[in-house]
Amino acid sequence: MRFTWAQRLTIAAAIAVAPMSAAHAWNESGHRIVARIAWDELTRPQQVFASELLVRHPRFAEDFAARMPPDIAARAADDPERQRWVFMHAAIWPDLLKAEGKRLSERIAALPAGAEKTELERRLADVKRYDNATWHYDNKPILIDPYALPPAAPPGAKPIGVQQALPNALRELDDRNLPAERRAVALAWVLHLLGDSHQPLHAVSLFSARHLPQGDLGGNVFFVVKPRPADPTPVRLHAVWDDMLGTDPKLEAATKRQIVAAFPRSRLKQELAEPADPPAVEAMVNLWLDESYRAADTSVYDANLRAALLAPLPAGATSALPVALDRRYLPAALPVARRRAALAGYRLADCIRRAESRSRP
Structure with a gap:
């Protein structure tokens, strides 16, 4: 597929201004779907524990109550539908x-x-x-050719990423000696970052010596075009995966049911099994990020995308971007994304169960 100079200029401009921290994770629907999976896994006392903690959030009035739909706001504070809305909203x-x-x-x-x-x-x-802003991702490099090398780290401390932020949030959620307001903030971050850690493009950055020498920032500067008859406008590969679980809030409940039906907890026993000697939270989060890295390496950056970056450029072309996605790309990617969302939802429920059990007198 050939692209116009206007399309290529648009992409070049977007790459030039893209911040090094650009990353948005699953879209709002994706995060709410992960939270919905977890909510339905919890017992009623565990749901109440999470809900009562979240209403102590220091920004509950501005960021939760003020954004409630009227039909939710009209319900009693202990109404399960209202509590579920608060729980899912905390994830975004x-x-x-x-x-x-x-x-x-x-x-x-x-x-x-x-x-x-x-x-x-x-x-x-x-x-x-x-x-x-930096808590949402940790971009481990994937080197597509022998000359692709990550740039030298700038002087100074490395910004905190999800690899450090999520374990810290989990520890604060579990700490019954901390003020409820602080634990509420920690729970909101756990709800969000656990989803982030399972989005494959939050664990990697692809490097190409010719086309992406600074890395693709988790697909944020890797532009692609979806197969016809989709809109031919180039989009970020990261956005393709952000939207993989859907974009319509009205379909979130149905999508959640489809994900759980395709990937029930019983089908994921090996990944969800808890060892007799539980690992430290850092090791647990590293395992989740390693899974995301492998999913990106094998499924996100498929053979077609890699071949496009390695192939000789046509006469007159200066970049391989945008790359046209193969018609088989999205059908193959969807079950990968849904499996990651199922694991995130089940693991989120397990984390909240542990926090609730440790909060009992």
Whole structure:
């Protein structure tokens, strides 16, 4: 497939401005589906434990209650449907922080000095207390050719990624001596980061000496075109996987049922088995990230994508991007994504069970 100069210029511009931390994980539907899988795995006392903790969240009024649909807000605080909504909403809360921070920054930039600007600056500072952009991913390199090498790490401490952030959040959730407000924030991050850790493109960065010498940032600067008759506009490979579980909130319950039917807990016994001597949380999270890395290595970056980056360029071309996805790509990718979501949901439920059992008097 040939692409216009306008398409290639658009991609080049997007690559040039893409931040090194660009990563969005599953979209909102994807994160809510993972949370829904976990919720339905929990006993009623375990659901109540999680719900009562989340209402102690220090930003519950602004980020939860203010966003409730009217039919949910009208229900009693202990209503299971309302509690499930809060639980699923917590799974997208860290991504909402990023959007709220951007919105407030834009409003502040457009205002003159004064009381309104001061108030918005206060609100932005509170959002930034909880927003941690680098926590969502850890990009282990995949080298596609012998000359593809990750760039030397810049001086200074390495930013905290999901490999460190998720174990820390799990420890804080389990610590009954911490204030409930802090454990509520930890639970929201666990809900989100456990999903992130199972999205294959949150564990890797592909390096190509010719086309992606700085890495593709988890597919964020790897542009592809979906098979016809889809829209021919190039999209980020990361976005293709973010949307793999769907984008329509009305279909989330049905999608969750399909995922659980295809990948019941009994089918995933080997991956979900808990050893007699439980490993440290760091080892557990590393295992999940290693699974995501292998899924990316074998399924995300398939033979067609690799061949496109390694093949000689046509006369006059300066880049292999965007790459046209083979018509078999999406049908093959869907069960991989759904399996990862099922594992994330079951593991999330197991983490909440442990936290609830440790919180009993």
